Structure formats: structure tokens, C-alpha cells
């Protein structure tokens with residue numbers, strides 16, 4: 086068949102591919118510079134898996150003085166969600182994963198020489214490459230309606246497998262003559278363009294995955310769709326064209342794409358492009374109700390949407406460090422040895438990513454976050470907390486900002502010391518954590534505590550309490566008071582003969598703590614009393630009596 090004639094018939098107006106190849110020349114980057122990209126489909130909000138990939142992309146590009154860009158894959162028009170692209174970009178920015186190039190939300194102009202970075206605006210480019218494949222005899226039009234349902238396909242494949250031991254997906258429209266095609270076109274019939282696969286599924290090819298190493302995959306034999314009848318390409322074709330023209334050197338994508346890799350490789354070959362390197366990432370999982378491992382699901386798991394962490398008040402850096410810890414298991418040791426450095430200094434490497442699907446672990450996230458928050462100054466905590474509260478807890482925001490100095494003093498309790506307290510994991514916990522400092526005591530935690538003893542201690546202690554005392558004197562006074570009230574100051578003596586005492590000095594301190602905070606546990610009680618001030622301390626003592 087005269088494929089040039091066919092190409093002109095199918096795509097009379099398409100520009101030759103040379104036009105695009107000239108428009109998008111090779112990038113002028115230093116040797117070894119990697120070009121990476123995040124290519125979300127705006128069919129949902131930014132998934133935690135995207136943040137995970139974005140982090141790999143960003144760190145890899147940065148490490149090699151390369152480029153990380155954002156491309157919007159909006160070719161699945163039926164599933165589009167308003168604003169999802171804009172939200173995706175803004176989420177990347179807020180997690181400090183800002184792309185160097187590409188789509189930047191609906192408000193800002195795109196940056197970069199390789200645009201448009203929105204696939205639906207690149208249809209004429211895909212058409213040129215589609216036409217090129219027809220010219221080369223590597224693609225053909227298919228006029229079949231989508232009448233074959235999924236079940237029919239499976240049944241046919243199963244039959245084929247039983248009869249021949251191999252699945253071939255060659256399409257019946259492959260053999261249409263030029264005249265037949267012309268007639269259909271003249272009749273106004275719509276067509277999809279398909280790849281004329283020349284793969285042999287009995288053969289395998291070796292591929293090197295940057296994460297999983299050498300892998301073997303069956304050759305593609307399927308005549309996959311390149312352009313749908315509406316002129317829009319499905320993922321595979323758009324991926325091959327865009328990543329080639331945009332000069333991507335590493336494609337980081339979820340493992341779920343791995344089974345279609347051989348089709349993608351065949352496509353690159355047909356187009357005459359060198360394929361990029363691939364890194365198929367493990368997929369973040371969790372355990373379901375029955376203890377089975379499953380992928381994080383946007384419908385079932387709030388933590389699948391990166392906005393969740395912001396709403397809950399996890400500091401963004403803590404979330405990033407948690408993801409980094411899932412990616413490179415030596416991050417944790419590095420963090421312990423380098424408590425002051427930014428995670429950006431960590432020697433991240435794609436090759437160090439483990440192959441197993443990691444489990445999302447809230448306890449680990451909380452640990453990382455507590456550790457991070459504990460090293461912040463009171464001013465930093467105040468700034469981040471109020472920024473969060475301004476949006477998510479207006480009442481608390483008012484409380485915090487009405488008396489800034491007082492709020493900072495509270496937030497500074499057990500902070501900015503060599504061993505800061507690691508209690509707060511997210512900003513929505515602070516109000517409850519310190520409610521006795523901001524809203525008074527609503528109820529007392531007294532289970533297992535003898536209220537009579539508390540009263541007796543407070544009654545005596547209120548007379549020796551002096552706001553002017555420094556920490557040492559404050560504690561010295563308690564120590565002095567303890568034996569007078571029958572409490573042991575020597576823990577060993579107390580352990581040997583507990584019956585001789587009403588309790589030990591720790592119990593006595595706990596009673597003071599209960600009177601001042603309503604709780605059996607709290608940060609440093611001396612600091613709490615100092616910040617509350619003598620009037621409030623005395624009022625709380627009176628309330629206890």
C-alpha cells in the first residue's frame with residue numbers, strides 16, 4: 086500500500102514532524118543532567134503517591150543540575166475535575182516541590198521552551214507523529230466500534246491462549262486496503278489509529294529499571310490505540326511523544342505502569358526516539374480491615390490526598406521527611422547524625438529506593454513530626470501554628486494572636502533547650518495539649534488519685550509558693566516541704582518502706598501539677614507556674630481546695 090497516500094488521506098493537515106523537531110531542539114544541559122517530570126492527570130487531587138514521585142523527581146534533577154518540570158496529562162476528558170491541575174501545582178509549591186519548568190497553575194503563565202505543557206493543547210503535535218507512523222507503515226486506521234466489551238475480549242484472549250499458547254492482539258482492520266479505507270472515510274466513518282505491532286510475545290526483552298534493576302518483560306504484540314476517534318491520544322502515545330520532545334531523561338512513575346512498558350518501548354522505536362530511563366516506584370500501601378496490604382485509595386483513605394496533612398496541621402517538612410524516609414531507608418540515620426541540616430542536603434539516590442511497597446505508617450509520621458517540631462524555636466512554632474489556625478481553627482487563632490507574648494511563652498515551655506520535649510506532632514493537637522494555659526481547667530484527671538491528699542498538699546504548698554523563686558529555689562522549697570507532710574524525698578528509702586510515707590516527692594509534685602493543669606502529665610510545671618503568674622496560680626490553688 087502507498088502509505089504516504091494513506092497518511093495524507095487520514096491527516097491531510099498535519100505538519101511534518103521536522104517542524105516540531107526543530108521547534109523543540111535538544112536541551113542544552115551539562116553532561117549527566119537529568120530531566121524529570123511529574124505528569125499528573127487532573128482527574129483527582131494531588132495524590133500522596135504524586136508527592137512521593139515529585140520528591141524523587143525534584144531531588145534527582147537538583148542533584149544533577151537538571152530540570153524538573155510539570156506536565157498536565159488531561160487527555161482523559163471524561164474524568165477531569167475542575168481546578169485539579171491548579172491545586173496540584175499549588176500543592177507542589179506548598180510542599181516546596183516547585184517544578185523548575187512547565188505548567189504553573191491556572192493563574193501563572195507556563196515557563197519553558199518545550200510547551201505547551203498541557204496535553205490537550207498539543208493535539209496537532211500528536212497528529213503529526215501519528216501521520217509519520219502511518220507514512221512509515223507502522224500504524225493503521227481502525228474503524229471498529231467499541232462494541233467489543235471487556236468480557237468478550239477476555240474470552241477471546243483465553244481461547245487464543247489455549248489454542249496457540251500466545252496472545253496476539255493484531256487487529257482485523259490491519260488488512261484493510263487503501264480503497265476500503267478511502268470509502269469508509271468518504272462515508273464519514275470515524276477511526277482510531279492503531280500501532281501495527283511487530284513484537285513477538287514469545288520473546289522477552291531485558292530492561293534496566295533504575296529502582297528494580299534488570300527485569301525481563303514480554304515483547305508487545307498488541308496493536309495499541311495511538312489516537313482515539315476523537316483525535317485524542319491515550320497515555321502511551323502522548324507519553325512517547327511528549328517525553329521525547331520535552332527531553333525527559335528519567336521517567337519516574339508508579340509500578341502499575343510497568344506491564345505496559347514493552348508497548349511503550351515499541352512505540353519509541355517506531356517513532357525513532359531513544360527511550361528515557363525508567364524508574365517504576367513502589368506503591369504506598371496500607372493494611373485493610375482484614376489485614377491485607379492494599380494501595381492507598383483516594384476514596385477510602387484521607388491520607389491519600391496531600392491536602393489532608395495540611396488540614397491536620399502536619400508541618401510540610403515533616404511530611405516530606407517522612408516520604409524521604411520511605412524512599413531511602415538510611416535517611417533516618419542521616420537525620421540523627423545531622424539534626425540541623427535541611428533534608429535537601431541528604432545524599433538522596435534513586436538506586437537506594439527499596440523495591441517493596443512501603444506501608445503508610447501514621448506512628449512513624451508522628452515520630453518524625455514530633456522530632457522536627459521539637460527542634461523549632463518558639464517563634465517558628467508560633468508562626469507555623471498561627472498560619473495553620475488562621476485557616477482551620479479561627480477561635481484558636483484569635484486566642485493565640487490576642488496575646489502574642491503569652492502565647493509564645495507557652496509554646497516555649499520545654500523548648501529551646503538541649504533536650505526539647507517531643508510531644509506535638511501536628512498543629513491541631515496544640516489547643517488540646519495546652520488548653521489549661523489558654524482556656525483554664527475544664528476538668529481534673531483524678532482517677533487513681535486521692536483528692537484528699539491533693540488538697541492537703543496544696544493547702545500547705547500555697548503558703549510557701551513564691552513567684553519570685555528561681556527554678557532551684559522552687560524545687561528546694563518542695564523538697565523541704567515534703568518530709569513535713571509525710572512524703573519521702575529519697576526514692577530508695579521510699580521503695581524500701583513505702584508504708585512509712587504518704588507517697589514520694591514525685592507524687593507531691595504531681596498533686597501540684599494537677600492543681601495547676603488538671604492533668605497528671607504536663608511539660609515543666611515550674612515554667613507553667615511562671616507563665617500563669619502568681620494571681621492565676623493562687624486562684625487555681627484555691628479552686629482545688
Ligand code: GLU
Nearest residue numbers: 123124125126158337338
Ligand atoms: N498521567 C499519569 C498518572 O497520573 C502519569 C504517569 C507517568 O508519570 O508517566 O499516573
